[in-house]
Amino acid sequence: MGHLISMVELGKFIIKHHPSYSITVLTLTNSFTTGPITSYIRTISATIPAITFHHLPKIPLDLQMYDSTAVIFELIRRSVQNVEDALRSISPTALIIDFFCSPAMSSAANANVPVYYFITSGACCLVTMLYFQTLDQDYLGSFKDMNRLVYLPGLPPIPSSDMPELALDRNSTYYSAFLELSQYLPKSAGIIVNTFDSLEPKPIKAIRDGVCVEDQHTPPLYCVGPLLADAGDGSHECLNWLDSQPKRSVVYLCFGSEAGMFSSDQLWEIAKGLEMSGHRFLWVIRSRSTMREDDWDLLLPDGFLDRTKGRGFVVKMWAPQVKVLSHKSVGGFVTHCGWNSVLEATRAVALPMDVLEAAEVEKCVRQLMDSAEGKMVRRVVEAKRVDAARALSDNGSSRVALAALVRSWRKDRGLSSHQ
Numbered sequence: 001m002g003h004l005i006s007m008v009e010l011g012k013f014i015i016k017h018h019p020s021y022s023i024t025v026l027t028l029t030n031s032f033t034t035g036p037i038t039s040y041i042r043t044i045s046a047t048i049p050a051i052t053f054h055h056l057p058k059i060p061l062d063l064q065m066y067d068s069t070a071v072i073f074e075l076i077r078r079s080v081q082n083v084e085d086a087l088r089s090i091s092p093t094a095l096i097i098d099f100f101c102s103p104a105m106s107s108a109a110n111a112n113v114p115v116y117y118f119i120t121s122g123a124c125c126l127v128t129m130l131y132f133q134t135l136d137q138d139y140l141g142s143f144k145d146m147n148r149l150v151y152l153p154g155l156p157p158i159p160s161s162d163m164p165e166l167a168l169d170r171n172s173t174y175y176s177a178f179l180e181l182s183q184y185l186p187k188s189a190g191i192i193v194n195t196f197d198s199l200e201p202k203p204i205k206a207i208r209d210g211v212c213v214e215d216q217h218t219p220p221l222y223c224v225g226p227l228l229a230d231a232g233d234g235s236h237e238c239l240n241w242l243d244s245q246p247k248r249s250v251v252y253l254c255f256g257s258e259a260g261m262f263s264s265d266q267l268w269e270i271a272k273g274l275e276m277s278g279h280r281f282l283w284v285i286r287s288r289s290t291m292r293e294d295d296w297d298l299l300l301p302d303g304f305l306d307r308t309k310g311r312g313f314v315v316k317m318w319a320p321q322v323k324v325l326s327h328k329s330v331g332g333f334v335t336h337c338g339w340n341s342v343l344e345a346t347r348a349v350a351l352p353m354d355v356l357e358a359a360e361v362e363k364c365v366r367q368l369m370d371s372a373e374g375k376m377v378r379r380v381v382e383a384k385r386v387d388a389a390r391a392l393s394d395n396g397s398s399r400v401a402l403a404a405l406v407r408s409w410r411k412d413r414g415l416s417s418h419q
Protein backbone atom coordinates (compact mmCIF):
# COMPACT_ATOMS: atom_id res chain seq x y z
CA MET A 1 0.00 0.00 0.00
CA GLY A 2 2.89 2.36 0.86
CA HIS A 3 4.30 1.83 -2.64
CA LEU A 4 0.95 2.08 -4.43
CA ILE A 5 -0.08 5.33 -2.72
CA SER A 6 3.18 7.08 -3.56
CA MET A 7 3.16 5.83 -7.17
CA VAL A 8 -0.36 7.24 -7.59
CA GLU A 9 0.71 10.49 -5.92
CA LEU A 10 3.57 10.74 -8.43
CA GLY A 11 1.01 10.27 -11.21
CA LYS A 12 -1.18 13.01 -9.72
CA PHE A 13 1.82 15.34 -9.47
CA ILE A 14 2.71 14.74 -13.14
CA ILE A 15 -0.79 15.37 -14.49
CA LYS A 16 -1.35 18.38 -12.23
CA HIS A 17 1.61 20.22 -13.73
CA HIS A 18 1.67 18.55 -17.16
CA PRO A 19 -2.01 17.92 -17.90
CA SER A 20 -1.42 16.70 -21.46
CA TYR A 21 -0.29 13.36 -19.95
CA SER A 22 -2.38 10.50 -18.71
CA ILE A 23 -1.16 7.79 -16.37
CA THR A 24 -1.67 4.04 -16.54
CA VAL A 25 -0.73 2.13 -13.40
CA LEU A 26 0.13 -1.53 -14.01
CA THR A 27 -0.96 -3.62 -11.03
CA LEU A 28 -0.62 -7.21 -9.95
CA THR A 29 -3.44 -8.97 -8.18
CA ASN A 30 -2.90 -11.65 -5.57
CA SER A 31 -3.04 -12.47 -1.91
CA PHE A 32 -1.65 -9.06 -0.90
CA THR A 33 -4.49 -7.24 -2.69
CA THR A 34 -6.31 -6.57 0.56
CA GLY A 35 -9.56 -4.64 1.15
CA PRO A 36 -7.83 -1.26 1.64
CA ILE A 37 -5.92 -1.68 -1.66
CA THR A 38 -9.06 -2.61 -3.61
CA SER A 39 -11.07 0.27 -2.21
CA TYR A 40 -8.17 2.69 -2.75
CA ILE A 41 -7.95 1.69 -6.45
CA ARG A 42 -11.71 2.04 -6.81
CA THR A 43 -11.68 5.54 -5.29
CA ILE A 44 -8.80 6.78 -7.46
CA SER A 45 -10.39 5.32 -10.62
CA ALA A 46 -13.70 7.01 -9.82
CA THR A 47 -12.25 10.41 -8.96
CA ILE A 48 -9.25 10.94 -11.27
CA PRO A 49 -10.11 10.10 -14.90
CA ALA A 50 -6.51 10.75 -16.08
CA ILE A 51 -5.30 7.81 -13.96
CA THR A 52 -6.36 4.31 -14.98
CA PHE A 53 -5.33 0.93 -13.61
CA HIS A 54 -4.30 -1.85 -15.95
CA HIS A 55 -4.61 -5.14 -14.08
CA LEU A 56 -2.00 -7.57 -15.36
CA PRO A 57 -3.16 -11.18 -15.89
CA LYS A 58 -3.33 -13.11 -12.64
CA ILE A 59 -0.42 -15.51 -12.11
CA PRO A 60 -1.38 -18.83 -10.49
CA LEU A 61 0.94 -19.44 -7.54
CA ASP A 62 1.05 -22.02 -4.79
CA LEU A 63 1.01 -19.57 -1.88
CA GLN A 64 2.19 -22.21 0.62
CA MET A 65 5.60 -22.08 -1.03
CA TYR A 66 6.33 -18.40 -0.44
CA ASP A 67 6.37 -15.87 2.38
CA SER A 68 4.68 -12.51 1.83
CA THR A 69 7.78 -10.81 0.34
CA ALA A 70 8.81 -13.78 -1.80
CA VAL A 71 5.30 -13.81 -3.34
CA ILE A 72 5.84 -10.26 -4.59
CA PHE A 73 9.22 -11.07 -6.16
CA GLU A 74 7.88 -14.23 -7.78
CA LEU A 75 4.81 -12.52 -9.26
CA ILE A 76 6.95 -9.73 -10.67
CA ARG A 77 9.45 -12.18 -12.13
CA ARG A 78 6.70 -14.17 -13.82
CA SER A 79 4.96 -11.06 -15.17
CA VAL A 80 7.78 -9.90 -17.46
CA GLN A 81 6.03 -11.00 -20.66
CA ASN A 82 2.69 -9.58 -19.50
CA VAL A 83 4.34 -6.21 -18.82
CA GLU A 84 5.91 -6.27 -22.27
CA ASP A 85 2.50 -7.03 -23.84
CA ALA A 86 0.93 -4.19 -21.85
CA LEU A 87 3.65 -1.77 -22.96
CA ARG A 88 3.13 -2.70 -26.59
CA SER A 89 -0.61 -2.06 -26.33
CA ILE A 90 -0.35 1.17 -24.27
CA SER A 91 2.74 2.51 -26.06
CA PRO A 92 3.73 4.92 -23.27
CA THR A 93 6.18 7.81 -23.41
CA ALA A 94 8.02 6.37 -20.42
CA LEU A 95 7.79 3.50 -17.96
CA ILE A 96 8.28 4.35 -14.28
CA ILE A 97 8.96 1.30 -12.14
CA ASP A 98 8.88 0.67 -8.42
CA PHE A 99 12.19 -0.59 -7.05
CA PHE A 100 10.72 -4.06 -6.57
CA CYS A 101 10.15 -4.27 -10.34
CA SER A 102 13.68 -4.52 -11.82
CA PRO A 103 12.67 -7.48 -14.08
CA ALA A 104 10.43 -5.01 -15.97
CA MET A 105 13.64 -3.41 -17.31
CA SER A 106 13.83 -6.17 -19.88
CA SER A 107 10.10 -5.81 -20.80
CA ALA A 108 10.74 -2.10 -21.44
CA ALA A 109 13.91 -2.76 -23.43
CA ASN A 110 12.03 -5.18 -25.70
CA ALA A 111 9.21 -2.67 -26.14
CA ASN A 112 11.72 0.15 -26.68
CA VAL A 113 10.41 2.34 -23.83
CA PRO A 114 12.74 4.37 -21.54
CA VAL A 115 12.67 3.25 -17.90
CA TYR A 116 12.83 5.43 -14.79
CA TYR A 117 12.96 4.01 -11.29
CA PHE A 118 10.71 5.48 -8.63
CA ILE A 119 12.11 5.15 -5.11
CA THR A 120 9.21 5.29 -2.67
CA SER A 121 11.69 5.54 0.20
CA GLY A 122 14.10 8.44 0.73
CA ALA A 123 17.53 9.28 -0.67
CA CYS A 124 19.20 7.57 2.33
CA CYS A 125 17.66 4.31 1.20
CA LEU A 126 18.67 4.98 -2.42
CA VAL A 127 22.30 5.40 -1.33
CA THR A 128 22.11 1.91 0.18
CA MET A 129 20.64 0.51 -3.01
CA LEU A 130 23.19 2.14 -5.33
CA TYR A 131 26.19 1.40 -3.10
CA PHE A 132 25.17 -2.19 -2.51
CA GLN A 133 27.33 -3.57 -5.35
CA THR A 134 30.35 -2.13 -3.54
CA LEU A 135 29.18 -3.36 -0.12
CA ASP A 136 28.67 -6.83 -1.56
CA GLN A 137 32.35 -6.94 -2.49
CA ASP A 138 33.71 -5.16 0.61
CA TYR A 139 31.80 -7.06 3.33
CA LEU A 140 32.04 -10.77 2.77
CA GLY A 141 29.65 -12.19 5.39
CA SER A 142 25.95 -11.57 6.05
CA PHE A 143 25.12 -8.23 7.69
CA LYS A 144 22.87 -9.97 10.17
CA ASP A 145 25.88 -11.78 11.68
CA MET A 146 28.45 -8.97 11.61
CA ASN A 147 27.72 -6.76 14.60
CA ARG A 148 29.70 -3.81 13.25
CA LEU A 149 29.18 -0.43 11.62
CA VAL A 150 28.61 -0.14 7.88
CA TYR A 151 29.90 2.97 6.09
CA LEU A 152 27.97 4.42 3.16
CA PRO A 153 28.52 7.72 1.27
CA GLY A 154 26.57 10.66 2.68
CA LEU A 155 25.18 8.72 5.64
CA PRO A 156 26.20 8.33 9.27
CA PRO A 157 27.63 4.84 10.02
CA ILE A 158 24.81 2.28 10.28
CA PRO A 159 24.80 -0.76 12.59
CA SER A 160 24.96 -3.79 10.28
CA SER A 161 21.74 -5.15 11.84
CA ASP A 162 19.93 -1.98 10.67
CA MET A 163 20.68 -2.59 6.99
CA PRO A 164 17.51 -3.07 4.88
CA GLU A 165 15.83 -6.37 5.68
CA LEU A 166 16.28 -7.63 2.11
CA ALA A 167 20.06 -7.13 2.40
CA LEU A 168 20.65 -8.81 5.74
CA ASP A 169 21.26 -12.41 4.75
CA ARG A 170 23.73 -13.12 1.93
CA ASN A 171 22.21 -16.58 1.41
CA SER A 172 18.63 -15.42 0.94
CA THR A 173 16.90 -14.93 -2.42
CA TYR A 174 16.07 -11.37 -1.36
CA TYR A 175 19.77 -10.60 -1.15
CA SER A 176 20.24 -11.46 -4.82
CA ALA A 177 17.18 -9.39 -5.75
CA PHE A 178 18.64 -6.43 -3.81
CA LEU A 179 21.98 -6.89 -5.55
CA GLU A 180 20.20 -7.10 -8.91
CA LEU A 181 18.45 -3.80 -8.09
CA SER A 182 21.84 -2.24 -7.36
CA GLN A 183 23.11 -3.41 -10.74
CA TYR A 184 20.01 -2.28 -12.67
CA LEU A 185 19.56 1.18 -11.13
CA PRO A 186 22.53 2.75 -12.97
CA LYS A 187 21.20 1.37 -16.27
CA SER A 188 17.94 3.32 -16.01
CA ALA A 189 17.21 6.64 -17.76
CA GLY A 190 16.78 8.33 -14.39
CA ILE A 191 15.86 7.85 -10.74
CA ILE A 192 12.87 9.63 -9.22
CA VAL A 193 12.80 9.86 -5.41
CA ASN A 194 10.01 10.82 -3.05
CA THR A 195 12.10 13.33 -1.14
CA PHE A 196 13.13 16.96 -1.51
CA ASP A 197 16.55 18.59 -1.74
CA SER A 198 16.61 20.25 1.69
CA LEU A 199 15.32 17.17 3.56
CA GLU A 200 18.30 14.91 2.83
CA PRO A 201 21.08 17.15 1.47
CA LYS A 202 24.04 14.86 2.26
CA PRO A 203 22.84 11.62 0.66
CA ILE A 204 21.43 13.57 -2.31
CA LYS A 205 24.82 15.22 -2.84
CA ALA A 206 26.61 11.86 -2.56
CA ILE A 207 24.34 10.39 -5.26
CA ARG A 208 24.70 13.41 -7.56
CA ASP A 209 28.48 13.41 -7.09
CA GLY A 210 28.48 9.86 -8.46
CA VAL A 211 30.30 8.38 -5.45
CA CYS A 212 27.65 5.71 -4.74
CA VAL A 213 28.28 3.82 -7.98
CA GLU A 214 31.78 2.65 -8.85
CA ASP A 215 32.99 2.59 -12.48
CA GLN A 216 29.56 3.43 -13.84
CA HIS A 217 27.60 6.54 -14.70
CA THR A 218 24.95 7.56 -12.11
CA PRO A 219 21.68 8.42 -13.90
CA PRO A 220 20.05 11.82 -13.29
CA LEU A 221 18.29 12.11 -9.93
CA TYR A 222 14.85 13.74 -9.69
CA CYS A 223 13.78 14.62 -6.12
CA VAL A 224 10.09 15.40 -6.60
CA GLY A 225 8.67 15.00 -3.08
CA PRO A 226 7.15 15.08 -0.68
CA LEU A 227 4.36 13.27 -2.51
CA LEU A 228 1.72 12.66 0.11
CA ALA A 229 -1.82 11.32 -0.01
CA ASP A 230 -4.62 13.85 0.52
CA ALA A 231 -6.58 13.61 3.72
CA GLY A 232 -9.70 12.87 1.61
CA ASP A 233 -13.33 12.93 2.73
CA GLY A 234 -15.18 10.49 4.86
CA SER A 235 -15.51 9.87 8.53
CA HIS A 236 -14.19 7.31 10.97
CA GLU A 237 -15.12 6.65 14.56
CA CYS A 238 -11.53 7.31 15.68
CA LEU A 239 -11.83 10.89 14.35
CA ASN A 240 -14.96 11.44 16.46
CA TRP A 241 -13.06 10.14 19.46
CA LEU A 242 -10.14 12.48 18.71
CA ASP A 243 -12.60 15.42 18.58
CA SER A 244 -13.33 14.83 22.26
CA GLN A 245 -9.67 14.79 23.39
CA PRO A 246 -7.59 17.77 24.58
CA LYS A 247 -5.33 19.54 22.10
CA ARG A 248 -2.05 17.72 21.29
CA SER A 249 -2.67 15.17 24.05
CA VAL A 250 -2.91 11.94 22.03
CA VAL A 251 -0.05 9.79 20.87
CA TYR A 252 -0.84 7.99 17.59
CA LEU A 253 0.75 4.58 16.96
CA CYS A 254 0.68 2.96 13.55
CA PHE A 255 3.29 0.72 11.98
CA GLY A 256 2.65 1.03 8.25
CA SER A 257 0.74 -1.22 5.94
CA GLU A 258 2.73 -4.47 6.08
CA ALA A 259 5.18 -4.07 8.96
CA GLY A 260 2.17 -3.37 11.17
CA MET A 261 1.30 -7.08 11.12
CA PHE A 262 2.57 -8.06 14.55
CA SER A 263 2.66 -11.34 16.35
CA SER A 264 0.43 -11.59 19.42
CA ASP A 265 3.51 -11.33 21.71
CA GLN A 266 4.49 -8.03 20.14
CA LEU A 267 0.97 -6.65 20.37
CA TRP A 268 0.95 -7.61 24.03
CA GLU A 269 4.21 -5.72 24.68
CA ILE A 270 2.93 -2.57 22.96
CA ALA A 271 -0.31 -2.72 24.94
CA LYS A 272 1.56 -3.07 28.23
CA GLY A 273 3.86 -0.14 27.35
CA LEU A 274 0.92 2.08 26.48
CA GLU A 275 -0.83 1.20 29.69
CA MET A 276 2.29 1.99 31.75
CA SER A 277 2.91 5.33 29.97
CA GLY A 278 -0.37 6.75 31.30
CA HIS A 279 -0.80 8.84 28.13
CA ARG A 280 -3.77 9.10 25.80
CA PHE A 281 -3.30 7.00 22.67
CA LEU A 282 -4.82 6.02 19.35
CA TRP A 283 -3.39 2.69 18.21
CA VAL A 284 -3.90 0.90 14.88
CA ILE A 285 -3.47 -2.85 15.31
CA ARG A 286 -2.99 -5.49 12.70
CA SER A 287 -1.99 -9.04 13.28
CA ARG A 288 -0.97 -12.01 11.19
CA SER A 289 -2.16 -14.44 13.77
CA THR A 290 -5.86 -13.82 13.25
CA MET A 291 -8.17 -11.94 10.95
CA ARG A 292 -11.49 -12.89 12.59
CA GLU A 293 -13.18 -9.81 14.03
CA ASP A 294 -14.23 -11.66 17.24
CA ASP A 295 -10.66 -12.73 18.03
CA TRP A 296 -9.11 -9.30 18.13
CA ASP A 297 -9.79 -8.59 21.81
CA LEU A 298 -8.10 -11.89 22.72
CA LEU A 299 -4.82 -10.59 21.31
CA LEU A 300 -4.59 -7.85 23.93
CA PRO A 301 -3.78 -8.31 27.65
CA ASP A 302 -6.78 -9.29 29.72
CA GLY A 303 -8.79 -6.18 30.73
CA PHE A 304 -6.56 -3.82 28.69
CA LEU A 305 -9.45 -2.23 26.82
CA ASP A 306 -11.42 -1.66 30.06
CA ARG A 307 -8.46 -0.24 31.98
CA THR A 308 -7.58 2.21 29.19
CA LYS A 309 -11.20 3.09 28.33
CA GLY A 310 -11.57 6.83 27.73
CA ARG A 311 -7.89 7.56 27.35
CA GLY A 312 -7.16 4.97 24.66
CA PHE A 313 -8.74 4.03 21.34
CA VAL A 314 -7.83 0.92 19.37
CA VAL A 315 -8.52 0.77 15.61
CA LYS A 316 -8.50 -2.61 13.95
CA MET A 317 -6.60 -2.91 10.66
CA TRP A 318 -6.77 0.57 9.08
CA ALA A 319 -7.12 4.21 10.19
CA PRO A 320 -7.35 7.32 7.99
CA GLN A 321 -3.74 8.17 8.89
CA VAL A 322 -3.34 11.44 7.00
CA LYS A 323 -6.48 12.81 8.69
CA VAL A 324 -5.42 11.51 12.06
CA LEU A 325 -1.99 13.14 11.78
CA SER A 326 -3.48 16.52 10.97
CA HIS A 327 -5.99 16.35 13.85
CA LYS A 328 -5.41 18.98 16.52
CA SER A 329 -5.60 16.43 19.36
CA VAL A 330 -2.64 14.41 18.05
CA GLY A 331 0.60 15.51 19.70
CA GLY A 332 2.90 12.64 18.73
CA PHE A 333 3.30 9.74 16.33
CA VAL A 334 5.12 6.49 17.07
CA THR A 335 5.96 4.83 13.75
CA HIS A 336 7.99 2.01 12.18
CA CYS A 337 9.48 4.77 9.96
CA GLY A 338 8.04 3.64 6.64
CA TRP A 339 8.98 6.53 4.39
CA ASN A 340 5.41 7.66 3.68
CA SER A 341 4.73 7.83 7.39
CA VAL A 342 7.94 9.81 7.91
CA LEU A 343 6.88 12.31 5.25
CA GLU A 344 3.33 12.47 6.55
CA ALA A 345 4.78 13.08 10.00
CA THR A 346 6.13 16.40 8.78
CA ARG A 347 2.55 17.41 9.44
CA ALA A 348 2.81 16.05 13.00
CA VAL A 349 5.60 14.80 15.30
CA ALA A 350 7.29 11.43 15.29
CA LEU A 351 9.87 9.35 17.08
CA PRO A 352 11.01 6.00 15.70
CA MET A 353 10.49 2.92 17.84
CA ASP A 354 12.86 0.03 17.50
CA VAL A 355 12.63 -2.66 20.11
CA LEU A 356 9.18 -3.97 20.71
CA GLU A 357 9.21 -4.38 24.46
CA ALA A 358 6.74 -2.81 26.86
CA ALA A 359 9.43 -0.69 28.58
CA GLU A 360 10.64 0.65 25.22
CA VAL A 361 7.09 1.61 24.19
CA GLU A 362 6.55 3.35 27.53
CA LYS A 363 9.89 5.21 27.27
CA CYS A 364 9.24 6.24 23.69
CA VAL A 365 5.76 7.61 24.43
CA ARG A 366 6.96 9.51 27.52
CA GLN A 367 9.97 10.91 25.66
CA LEU A 368 7.80 12.15 22.84
CA MET A 369 5.07 13.72 24.96
CA ASP A 370 6.99 14.95 28.05
CA SER A 371 10.67 15.56 27.33
CA ALA A 372 12.95 18.33 25.99
CA GLU A 373 13.89 15.94 23.16
CA GLY A 374 10.22 15.67 22.21
CA LYS A 375 10.01 19.50 22.08
CA MET A 376 13.11 19.66 19.90
CA VAL A 377 11.69 17.04 17.51
CA ARG A 378 8.54 19.19 17.22
CA ARG A 379 10.62 22.25 16.29
CA VAL A 380 12.65 20.33 13.67
CA VAL A 381 9.50 18.85 12.15
CA GLU A 382 7.86 22.28 11.95
CA ALA A 383 10.90 23.61 10.04
CA LYS A 384 10.76 20.64 7.65
CA ARG A 385 7.05 21.27 7.06
CA VAL A 386 7.89 24.79 5.84
CA ASP A 387 10.73 23.44 3.65
CA ALA A 388 8.41 20.81 2.14
CA ALA A 389 5.83 23.44 1.13
CA ARG A 390 8.62 25.55 -0.40
CA ALA A 391 9.93 22.56 -2.43
CA LEU A 392 6.48 22.05 -3.99
CA SER A 393 5.75 25.73 -4.70
CA ASP A 394 6.34 27.45 -8.09
CA ASN A 395 10.06 27.25 -8.88
CA GLY A 396 10.57 25.07 -5.77
CA SER A 397 13.18 22.30 -6.10
CA SER A 398 10.62 19.49 -6.59
CA ARG A 399 8.74 21.39 -9.32
CA VAL A 400 12.02 22.13 -11.11
CA ALA A 401 12.93 18.41 -10.85
CA LEU A 402 9.57 17.38 -12.32
CA ALA A 403 10.01 19.75 -15.27
CA ALA A 404 13.51 18.30 -15.88
CA LEU A 405 12.10 14.75 -15.73
CA VAL A 406 9.43 15.52 -18.34
CA ARG A 407 12.06 17.17 -20.57
CA SER A 408 14.23 14.08 -20.19
CA TRP A 409 11.65 11.56 -21.40
CA ARG A 410 10.59 13.86 -24.25
CA LYS A 411 14.21 13.93 -25.33
CA ASP A 412 14.51 10.13 -24.99
CA ARG A 413 11.52 9.70 -27.29
CA GLY A 414 12.64 12.45 -29.69
CA LEU A 415 9.47 14.45 -28.97
CA SER A 416 9.13 18.20 -29.39
CA SER A 417 8.19 20.40 -26.41
CA HIS A 418 4.48 20.30 -27.50
CA GLN A 419 4.14 16.51 -27.45
Ligand SMILES: O=c1ccn([C@@H]2O[C@H](COP(=O)(O)OP(=O)(O)O[C@H]3O[C@H](CO)[C@@H](O)[C@H](O)[C@H]3O)[C@@H](O)[C@H]2O)c(=O)[nH]1
Nearest residue numbers: 002120121256257258259284318319321322338339340341
Ligand atom coordinates in the same frame (compact mmCIF):
# COMPACT_ATOMS: atom_id res chain seq x y z
O1 LIG B 1 -3.80 2.27 9.21
C1 LIG B 1 -3.17 2.78 8.28
C2 LIG B 1 -1.86 2.37 7.92
C3 LIG B 1 -1.23 3.01 6.88
N1 LIG B 1 -1.85 4.01 6.21
C4 LIG B 1 -1.18 4.68 5.08
O2 LIG B 1 -0.41 3.72 4.37
C5 LIG B 1 0.84 4.25 4.01
C6 LIG B 1 1.90 3.38 4.64
O3 LIG B 1 3.14 3.71 4.11
P1 LIG B 1 4.53 3.60 4.92
O4 LIG B 1 4.47 4.43 6.13
O5 LIG B 1 5.62 3.94 3.96
O6 LIG B 1 4.54 2.12 5.43
P2 LIG B 1 4.71 0.72 4.63
O7 LIG B 1 3.76 0.62 3.51
O8 LIG B 1 4.70 -0.35 5.64
O9 LIG B 1 6.19 0.95 4.08
C7 LIG B 1 6.83 0.19 3.10
O10 LIG B 1 7.09 1.05 2.00
C8 LIG B 1 7.83 2.23 2.33
C9 LIG B 1 7.96 3.04 1.05
O11 LIG B 1 8.79 2.36 0.16
C10 LIG B 1 9.19 1.87 2.92
O12 LIG B 1 9.84 3.07 3.34
C11 LIG B 1 8.97 0.97 4.14
O13 LIG B 1 10.24 0.58 4.64
C12 LIG B 1 8.15 -0.25 3.75
O14 LIG B 1 7.85 -1.03 4.92
C13 LIG B 1 0.90 5.68 4.51
O15 LIG B 1 0.57 6.56 3.46
C14 LIG B 1 -0.20 5.73 5.58
O16 LIG B 1 -0.82 6.99 5.70
C15 LIG B 1 -3.11 4.43 6.55
O17 LIG B 1 -3.68 5.35 5.94
N2 LIG B 1 -3.73 3.80 7.58
